Amino acid sequence: MSGSRLARAGWPASAVGLSFALLASAFAWSGSAVSGAMPQRARVAPWIVRVQRLVGDLPISVSVAEDGRLVDAHAGNVPRPPASDEKLLLSMALLDRFGARYRIPTTVEGPRPKDGLVGGNVWLVGHGDPELNDAALARLAGKMGASGIRSVRGSVIGVTNTFTRERSAPGWQPIALKFIALPTALTFDANSGPSGFVFDPERRAAARLTADLGALGVRVSGRARAGRAPAAAQDILATVRSAPLIDILRRQNRDSLNLDAEVLTKLLGAAIYGSPGSIAKGARTMQRWAQHHHVDVVAHDGSGLSHTDKISTNAIVQLLSAASREPWGPALRSTLPAAGQGTLAGRLLGLGVRAKTGTLLKQVSALSGWVWLRRPHRWAEFSILSRGLSKPQAVALENGIVSIISKHVPVAPSR
Structure with a gap:
C-alpha cells in the first residue's frame, strides 16, 4: 500500500508501543511500499513506554514523526478540534500560495x-x-x-x-x-x-x-x-x-491573533476562488491544500475558534513533515513560539521547541510543532490534541510528553 493510501486509510491506534524500527519499516510518507514482514518480537522503545504511561486512558492523541516517518502514535487517527493549531494549517496554505516575502x-x-x-x-x-x-x-x-x-x-x-x-x-x-x-x-x-x-x-x-x-x-x-x-x-x-507575510504570521502565531487569522483566511479564499474573499472560501482552500498532501481535514475557519474543525494528530505531523521539505519550511517553524515566548510563556523552558498552542472552552487543548532532538540533533514533528481535560492537566501532559520526546526519540534509519 502506498504512503498516500495509508494516510487516507489512517494509522491504527494500536501503533502505540510499536518500536521505531517496526514503524519505519511499515510506513513511509515518501510513498514507498511496505518493506517486508513485521518482526515477530518488536522491542518497545523506552521513551514510547514513558509516553504511554503518561497518557494512559486519557482522552488525548499524540503523534510524533522524525525524518518524514511516523515514530509513535497514540489515538493518532482520532479527529479532534485543533483549536488555534488551525493557524498552522492556515500558515502552511498561505506560505505555499504567496511565499514568505509577499507583501499585501x-x-x-x-x-x-x-x-x-x-x-x-x-x-x-x-x-x-x-x-x-x-x-x-x-x-x-x-x-x-x-x-x-x-x-x-x-x-x-x-x-x-x-x-x-x-x-x-x-x-x-x-x-x-x-x-x-x-x-x-x-x-x-x-x-x-x-x-x-x-x-x-x-x-x-x-x-x-x-x-x-x-x-x-x-x-x-x-x-x-x-x-x-x-x-x-x-x-x-x-x-x-x-x-512581509512571514513577519505577519510570526506575530499571529506567537500571540495567537484571531483577527489576523480570519483576515488572512479571507485573503487566501479570494486568491483561489475570487472576490469577495470569505472565511468559507479560505477554509475550503485549506482543506484542498491538505488533501493535496493526502490528508483529510474538516476546516470551517482559519483561527480555530470553531468547535467543529477536525483533524487528527497523525494528519498534523504529516503536514508538518511535508512543510519541512518545502523551501518555506524553516520560515514557518520560525513563526512559532519558542519555549517561554508568546503563548508558551513559562512553558517548556530549557527545551528546543517551536510549537503552536491551542485552547477552546469545553476543555479543548492543543500543542503542535517541532521539538529539537538532543541525541540526533535535529527537529522532530509532534502533535498533541485533547478534549475533556482541564487546561492545567492538559498543559502538564503536553509539557511532559514534549520533554520525553526531546530526550528519547532515536535516530531514524537512513533510506
Whole structure:
C-alpha cells in the first residue's frame, strides 16, 4: 500500500508501543511500499513506554514523526478540534500560495489626476493587510502628495466589499465573538478602539487618510465615508504594502491573533476562488491544500475558534513533515513560539521547541510543532490534541510528553 493510501486509510491506534524500527519499516510518507514482514518480537522503545504511561486512558492523541516517518502514535487517527493549531494549517496554505516575502497591498484608486486635481471620489481599498495602521496611512498620503495630487474634488471612501463582512463560522460559540474583531479587507488599528471592537473600520481609515492628506496640504472637499467600490475599474493612485507575510504570521502565531487569522483566511479564499474573499472560501482552500498532501481535514475557519474543525494528530505531523521539505519550511517553524515566548510563556523552558498552542472552552487543548532532538540533533514533528481535560492537566501532559520526546526519540534509519 502506498504512503498516500495509508494516510487516507489512517494509522491504527494500536501503533502505540510499536518500536521505531517496526514503524519505519511499515510506513513511509515518501510513498514507498511496505518493506517486508513485521518482526515477530518488536522491542518497545523506552521513551514510547514513558509516553504511554503518561497518557494512559486519557482522552488525548499524540503523534510524533522524525525524518518524514511516523515514530509513535497514540489515538493518532482520532479527529479532534485543533483549536488555534488551525493557524498552522492556515500558515502552511498561505506560505505555499504567496511565499514568505509577499507583501499585501493597500491602494488608493480613482480618476486619473489632471494638473494635480482628482475630479471625483477616491477609494481606499484594503486587500487583506491585518496590520494596517496610522503610520501606513501616513505613508499612503505622502505618496499621493509626492505624485503631484493637490486636491480631491470628492471624498475618500473606505471600500467595504473586497471581502464579505461575516464575523462567524460554523461551530463558533457565541462567546467566540469576545475574542475577535470584525475581519475586513480594509482593517485599521486591529479594528479596535479605546472602548473595544469597532464595526466601521473602513470609514475610520478613510477619515484618517483624509486628515493625513490635509496635513500635507492636499485638500479633500468631501467628508470621509465607507461604501462599495465602483463597478468600473479605477486608476491606482498610490500603494503601500504590508510587512512581509512571514513577519505577519510570526506575530499571529506567537500571540495567537484571531483577527489576523480570519483576515488572512479571507485573503487566501479570494486568491483561489475570487472576490469577495470569505472565511468559507479560505477554509475550503485549506482543506484542498491538505488533501493535496493526502490528508483529510474538516476546516470551517482559519483561527480555530470553531468547535467543529477536525483533524487528527497523525494528519498534523504529516503536514508538518511535508512543510519541512518545502523551501518555506524553516520560515514557518520560525513563526512559532519558542519555549517561554508568546503563548508558551513559562512553558517548556530549557527545551528546543517551536510549537503552536491551542485552547477552546469545553476543555479543548492543543500543542503542535517541532521539538529539537538532543541525541540526533535535529527537529522532530509532534502533535498533541485533547478534549475533556482541564487546561492545567492538559498543559502538564503536553509539557511532559514534549520533554520525553526531546530526550528519547532515536535516530531514524537512513533510506
